[in-house]
Amino acid sequence: MRNKLVKIIAALTAILLTSYMLSASIFTYDTTHLTIIESTPPLWFELPTSTADVALGPNSTSATINITLSGTAELLQNPDFYYDADPWRYAANNASLYAYWLSSDTGSSGGVVVIYGDITSSGTYYAVLLQNFTVPFPTNTLNMSIRYMVESVPILSLNYLIYGIDEWNGTAWVNIYNSYTSLGRTSAYTDYNVTLNLPATLQPGVTYRFWFGVYSYVYFYITRSLDFRADWAMLLLTSGYYAFAGEAVRINDTKTVYARLYVYNFTSNASKLNATIYLDNETSRTTSITVINGNLTQSSTSWIRLDPPPNPLYVSGKIIVLANDTVTGESIVLRGFLQYSSGGYAVYYPVTITIRS
Numbered sequence: 001m002r003n004k005l006v007k008i009i010a011a012l013t014a015i016l017l018t019s020y021m022l023s024a025s026i027f028t029y030d031t032t033h034l035t036i037i038e039s040t041p042p043l044w045f046e047l048p049t050s051t052a053d054v055a056l057g058p059n060s061t062s063a064t065i066n067i068t069l070s071g072t073a074e075l076l077q078n079p080d081f082y083y084d085a086d087p088w089r090y091a092a093n094n095a096s097l098y099a100y101w102l103s104s105d106t107g108s109s110g111g112v113v114v115i116y117g118d119i120t121s122s123g124t125y126y127a128v129l130l131q132n133f134t135v136p137f138p139t140n141t142l143n144m145s146i147r148y149m150v151e152s153v154p155i156l157s158l159n160y161l162i163y164g165i166d167e168w169n170g171t172a173w174v175n176i177y178n179s180y181t182s183l184g185r186t187s188a189y190t191d192y193n194v195t196l197n198l199p200a201t202l203q204p205g206v207t208y209r210f211w212f213g214v215y216s217y218v219y220f221y222i223t224r225s226l227d228f229r230a231d232w233a234m235l236l237l238t239s240g241y242y243a244f245a246g247e248a249v250r251i252n253d254t255k256t257v258y259a260r261l262y263v264y265n266f267t268s269n270a271s272k273l274n275a276t277i278y279l280d281n282e283t284s285r286t287t288s289i290t291v292i293n294g295n296l297t298q299s300s301t302s303w304i305r306l307d308p309p310p311n312p313l314y315v316s317g318k319i320i321v322l323a324n325d326t327v328t329g330e331s332i333v334l335r336g337f338l339q340y341s342s343g344g345y346a347v348y349y350p351v352t353i354t355i356r357s
Helices: 002-010 012-016
Strands: 043-046 053-056 063-068 070-074 089-092 097-102 112-119 123-133 139-152 157-168 173-182 190-202 208-218 224-253 257-269 274-280 289-292 295-298 304-306 317-325 331-342 345-356
Touching: 043 345, 063 224, 063 317, 089 097, 097 123, 112 123, 112 208, 123 157, 123 224, 139 157, 157 190, 173 190, 208 224, 224 345, 257 274, 257 289, 257 295, 274 304, 289 331, 317 345
Parallel strands: 063 345
Antiparallel strands: 043 224, 053 063, 070 224, 089 123, 097 112, 112 224, 123 208, 139 190, 139 224, 157 173, 157 208, 224 317, 257 304, 257 331, 274 289, 274 317, 289 295, 331 345
16 A cells, blocks of 8 residues: 555656646735726736735836845745635646635634545545745755644545655656655644655755645545645745745736846845845746845846736746845845836836845
């Protein structure tokens, strides 16, 4: 059975390639886009799901971003499913399994995601939630915390909590770590905390993907549902550093554009602070604006294509910030523009990023 499970987990990567956003995720466009000017701008900023403090200007065409580094960096966005399930995605090996979001549940800390399915035959069933992440500095140790409840499992079945990390190599996802622990029915939400000792060192600027979920091997069919509920999933990075890794702001558009981010003014009160800033569109990323030991060493990203999202659950792109410092009391301020072009014209949106340790 163990060998079979290991093979199943190893095969998850292929299934995860077909992952999609949770249908329960809800997105609402800002109505000020329609009230401040006569027409909706073709591109606008949106608030991130990270801890960055962001103020958007009129029409959401400028962004003032304040980031405070912390001794413990949460690498995942919206880890507690508080308002919805965005930006988590969902993948399963069987169409009878699906996922939905609840705003609350008895004993939960807030919102939860439910993986549910009516099992109709013997066999293997598994489903996962997954999210991309980056790290602000090299590490091979992460702390994982998952809070879950198992409302029901199929009769005569073996059930497991599964989790892992994949790395994007530029063309495909490659699994670099996976594990599991036994599951049984629970009468309340249960915390599962574990340190992940990874076989390879995670590097800044590389896109990784964390996934977790439920695996059920039904060896004799008797009608029963699978009901697995996640209250939170956290991936924490703790060290002697003060750090931040995640979205600084989100970008959406209604037409295809090419964009870059550049800095025209830089001030520093730092000698140890490092930062990497780039644009990401889910499938690719630009080169980075870089700050090394408080000095701006690269002031512009490369260009990237930003397409309208296929549905309101997606975004066109994001500004990602990775930053770390070994001391407190330092700060840098980057003033620049998000420049985009389409149809022979160029537009500039002011962006100010302040990072403090």
